[in-house]
Amino acid sequence: MDYLPIFLAVASLMTAFSIYLIYLVKKGINGIGFLLVLYLSGSMVVMFASLSVFFSSPNQTTEALALASNSAYMIFGLIPILFSINKKPNARRWYTVLLFAVSMAVSEALMGETFDSILTKQLGNPLLGVQSYWYYGVMISEMVFTLVYSLKGMDRTLRNYLIVALPIMGISPMIFPSNPTFVTDATWLNASLMIVATILIYETLYRDRLKRTQETMTSLEMMLVFTLMMAGLFTYYLTGSWYVFDFSMLAGMSWFIYRAIEGPSHLKGNYLRDATWTFSFILVTFIMEWFMGGVLDFVTGTFSTGISGFISSLPLGFVSPTRDFGLGALFNFLSIFGAVTGSIWFLIMMGTEMGMLAVFRIGQVKLRENKIRLALMVSAYAIYTIYLPSFSPLASKIPYIPYMWSMGLGTLGPVSSHYLIPGIVGTYVVSAILSFLFGSRQICSVTCTAPTMYQGTFYDSLKSFNRTSKLGRKTLGSRLRPWYKVIALTVWASLLAFAVVSFLDQKGLLNFTIFGNDPTVFLYSFYFNFLWYVVFISIPFMGTYACATQGWCSWGTFNQFFGGLGLFKLKVKDPDLCVKCETKACAEACPVGNTDLPGNFIRSGQFKSMRCIGVGDCAEACPYNNISFYDIRSWLKEKLK
Structure with a gap:
């Protein structure tokens, strides 16, 4: 038997009837009328639920069950309405409207399940009714009508x-x-x-x-x-x-x-x-x-x-959850979590979202220097983070290329001798030189994945939590707190210790692994595929750029150190303008909370600190266009003059 015409007729009637009920509710019906609408929407749920049971196994028992359930609903469902006839109830509440919306979706799912039971003679989970183009046809029609009418x-x-x-x-x-x-x-x-x-x-x-x-x-x-x-x-x-x-x-x-x-x-x-x-x-x-x-x-x-x-x-693998007094379960969580956050498609997806927010911000900044840096930042994410390591002809050679051994130790593999000089040491040398010449902004504001995620429109505005959050307030100012030094030293000590162990493992002098993984590979995954995202999600409590302001990022502290030793600094054209400035907008705009910017500008006409990562929001916010960047380019101009 060809059921298509019957299904089409039933689905069309359901669509028309449901749209009419939605029309009544959207129009503002209340009182007895709204109760009747709820009654009718509920009747569709009961009807299709009983029909799906009957058609899955048509016999006298299921027929009687269908008749009994529909009759019971028709009788008992009317009782609240009958008792409310003379009371003019205010039946329209947010939860009754929500109940109506749910009954619409459930009734269409049960309609799909009824059609399926007719064809297969089997009763499935009611949710199976969603797996039907009949359900989607009716529901999308109802949603389109509701949207257009509203x-x-x-x-x-x-x-x-x-x-x-x-x-x-x-x-x-x-x-x-x-x-x-x-x-x-x-x-x-x-x-x-x-x-x-x-x-x-x-x-x-x-x-x-x-x-x-x-x-x-x-x-x-x-x-x-x-x-x-x-x-x-x-x-x-x-x-x-x-x-x-x-x-x-x-x-x-x-x-x-x-x-x-x-x-x-x-x-x-x-x-x-x-x-x-x-x-x-x-x-x-x-x-x-x-x-x-x-x-x-x-x-x-x-x-x-x-x-x-x-x-x-899973790159790190999976072990018995009960292994080593339950540490296996913790390892498996980190392995599963980091497998996704460290994958190329997660980075592409995140880069698309955050990169678009950064592109929107390019149109909002006024200084050419900032427009160029933001454009470089988005381009670096696309080229340096995504294309070169994963899709380019150089992908297989990345571990040997200086400046491409991402985040220092561990990212691309164990610390073996054939990677050590060209890839690992070369990356640190090149990065240190660039930070000395241009400041740590070359990493923390351009090529790292963090700036793309922190500096788009929405996330950049969260720097207000630097001042309002309890922990964020403790990071204000350019002075390094003792606990910053403890965190940074702990992170670096762990990385160096694990790097030495990894190198000795590769030499055959040791055989130490963490659940079968090279120590630096595991530690990198923990720091950058897990801990960094915990810090990022905690912006409302820790402020923005906690990776830089609290010392969690070894790669950041390395480049901040050489940036602090190098040429980069902020300079003002006229310190007297800073004295007159009433807003002190530069300090308010700094995403790492360098609130002592105005004081330094007034005292010495410049600001230099390893905590300054050269985002440039201070220059953008200055009402007098008084702040400029000083790096190797400025130094060369001075020497050439």
Whole structure:
């Protein structure tokens, strides 16, 4: 029997009926009318739930069960309405509207499950109804109608969010889940659109940063939906199960209809004034990005699918969780975490998001020096971090090339003698010379991945937490705190000790590994694939550039040291202007919290400190255009004159 005409007719009726109910709710129906709408939406859930059971195994028992459940709902579901006839209840609350939106999504999923049970004569998990183009056809029709009907008078931020969310939920791998090519193509498109949406959220919050309140909760809700979707895709590639992604679709579509009807959340705030919210938002965003990076690694073959395939793909490996009194479990967490954050597709995805924010900022800065540096920074990320080590013809020779042994020790492999002189030592020598000539800005503001992530529009604005956070305030000023020295020395002592052990291992004089890994390779992964991201996520509590202001980054402290010894410094054309300046905007703008800039300018006409990484925000903020950069170029000009 050809069921297609029947399915098409039922789906069309469901679409028309659901759209009419959404129209009534959006129009503002309340009281008995709203209760009737809830009753009708619930009746669709009960009807399709009972039909899916019946068609999966048509017999007298399932027929009686279907009739009994629908009859019971028809009778008992009317009781609240009958008791409210003369009371004119205010039935429309945020949670009743949310219940209505959820019932819309669930009823369409159960419709898809009913169609599936008719064809297969089997009853599956109700979430399987999401894995149907019938479900998506009806739901997308309802979402499009809700959005179009709600556009007039809708908050601009919410309108933009819903417009960009619609194709993300509509172009789903679940439309044809049994077609691997479609799943792969839809996953790529989904991830690309989600990157665009994430950039939109960042820029929206940044654009409204000076307002007393923003759509903070609505932004967080949307990011939670994206996180759930990416977690669902990651779970699919890991286990072969679509259930988490099915649930994310139900949650996402329910949220979409609810927000289109109700408008933005009434819970608002400002991300520059609420450290707890900002931390939560950055954390949720990072989790979404971590899952997205893992998904892209699966799609590109960097990770093999399945749990065993994924474990076999981990660069550091996987050990028994109970090994060494439970340290095996901690190692496995670090191994899994760092496998994604250290992968090339995670870096590409993060670079796309953060790089676009940096590109937006190029148009906002006024000084040519800063425009050039920001352009170099984005280009360095694309070329130095992504292309050369992974895609260029030089990729296999990178360990032998000075200045390419990233982050000093451990990145590209163990400390062996054939890498030691050209690659490792050469990298330190070249970098020290460049920092001496141009300041540590050549690393900390250009070629490292950190500046691209810290200096885009949204994240650059977070430097306000340097002054407002408890720990951030303790890092203000150019003087190195004792605990900075302790952290930096501890990091360097561990790296040098592990480098010596690694070298002796390679010589055959020792046989020391950390769960089978070379010591420097493991330590690098811990510092730069895990700890750095912990520091980054903690910006609201630690301030920006904590890697540089607190000594966590060995590569940063190395170049800051030689930058402090070298030629680079900040100079002012007229110290008297600094005396007259009422704003002291240079100190406010410094992303590493060098609040003693004005005092140094007034006393000596210059500022020199290893904590200065040459971002140039101070020069940008100076109301008199009084601050300039001094490095080898300035020195040569003086000598030539």
